[in-house]
Amino acid sequence: MSFVSIQNLEKTYAGSPVFKDINFDIGRGEFITLLGPSGCGKSTLLRCIAGLTPVDSGKILLDGNDLVPQSPQKRGIGMVFQSYALFPNMTVAQNVAFGLR
Structure with missing residues (x-):
């Protein structure tokens, strides 16, 4: 069973698709890389997963729980x-420790 599952995720801005029908699974302890040119939606996808940007449709499952709502x-x-x-x-x-001082 996957730890993180992205299912049919879609996001648009002003009617223009940022990404459409994104699907992937990540197992517990796995690393992934989002690779693509500037403006292809990598940061938007991460913002959607974190909940900082709402998705238009689809599911973001973390250990089986839907995070979208x-x-x-x-x-x-x-x-x-x-x-x-x-x-x-x-x-x-x-750099990380600097802000913790």
Whole structure:
């Protein structure tokens, strides 16, 4: 059984599709990569999974529970935004730890 299951997910902005009929499963402990050109919907998909952007249709299942109707704070999912405001002279661990000081 998959830990995360994305089923028939669709998102549009102003009638233009961002993505349509996205389907994939992720097993517990697996890593995945979203690879595609700028503007293809990678960040929008992650925002939908985290609950920051509502989906038009489809399901986002986490351990069998549908997350779509849940608010972001009830999903138990974290997201680190890509930003060029990080300190390039620091490692990833140092950048993450900086905000915790």
